[in-house]
Amino acid sequence: MRTVCWLSLPWWLLAFCCTCARRGAPPETLEAFQPLLDRLPPQADVLAIADLAEAGRTFRGLLDRFEKTPAVAENPPLRAAFQQARAELDGRLAQIKEQSGIDVLADLERAALAIRFSSDAEPDFTLAVRGKFPKGSLGKILPAAARRLEPGREAFQLEDETFLELTADGILVLSSTERPAGSVDKDAAKRLLDTHPRLLTSPAPEMLLRLSFVMPKWLKETLPADAPMRWLAEVERAVLTLGPGLAFDVEAGSARVAENLRLLAEGFKELAIGGRNLWRAYILFGLGLDFGQILQMPPDFRSVFENRKAILATMEEFLGEPAGQSEVRVEGRRVSLQVGPRALMGSTFTLGILAAIAIPAFINYVHRADRERVEEMVDRFDADKLAPQ
DSSP states (O other): OHHHHHHHHHHHHHHHHHHHOOSOBOGGGGGGGHHHHTTSOSOOSEEEEEEHHHHHHHHHHHHHHHHHSHHHHTOHHHHHHHHHHHHHHHHHHHHHHHHHSOOHHHHEEEEEEEEEOOSSSOOEEEEEEEEOOOTTHHHHHSOTTOEESSTTOOEEEOTTSOEEEEOTTSEEEEESSOOOTTOOOHHHHHHHHHHSTTSSSSOOTTBSEEEEEEOOHHHHHHSOTTSTTGGGGGEEEEEEEESSSEEEEEEESSHHHHHHHHHHHHHHHHHHHHHHHHHHHHHHHHHHTTHHHHSOOOHHHHHHHHOHHHHHHHHHHHHSOOSSOOEEEEETTEEEEEEOHHHHHHHHHHHHHHHHHHHHHHHHHHHHHHHHHHHHHHHHHHHHHHSOO
């Protein structure tokens, strides 16, 4: 049960963050990402942009909203535990600011990330971050093993063969390969956006993050024809936008793959509708069966389950009627899905639990298959030794 809770936690946070987003990057500000894209290499299979300033505001708003949620606010033990955890987090952030001069939630503005995969090497990546970085802040936070590349230049090689540089115009560049971060290649950024044409177009008004993925050509060519889920290699490109809610846009290489994607999108749409009702049913059944008495927990926290009014109010706040229905669109071989923030809550929780169950099961399956393969090899080796020569 503990494993299920921990593995589903990222999905819960995703749902809360997407629901709590308020402003995000308006359409006219997406051009502000251009200086970051100019620092990235011209080839990338994954290209992502993020509004870090809005993410920081959303995170703080999430904490405030969670503390005011009836299930927390009306139960002193739970409220005290949450306040203690928040105080520890604030203390850690204050320690980082004291050491480096950087306020993680307030000073980081935007980020752009490029990743390129290879069939015979580790992925290459470059991350560019715009923010307020006080002079000398890198030297305060870098490990002692970091090596300055040139005197007077805020550029370092780290122990794990990555490179970090703070440019003169306040952009922090972290890369797996050394490249002149101070130079700007407009043509490289143009080629990058030619490969990911929808990264800066049709923005959501409250966007927190947008990720664009292009299927590497070598992956299509190297995957065996009978490989499981081989059809996924025929997905040409995909764009994911978060905050609030979720938007997903995929282009397929064939009509068959487009049909598969449409069915998956329709399935997620049903999950967005049914997931909310499923969690409401869990809560109502839990209250009706007096889970607070059944579960072994400290008496102070058992009172949380006894405050039924607060739990029901919390349920309506997060799992109430969605403002708009999810929508699947199909245009030729292009499939898109729009999910509102209220609908996303239930489906994300459900996906989190499914992932928490499926991931350990898959790992156990792999381990069992490896063990059976080894046992088979041992049996074969023993049989060969016993065979007459």
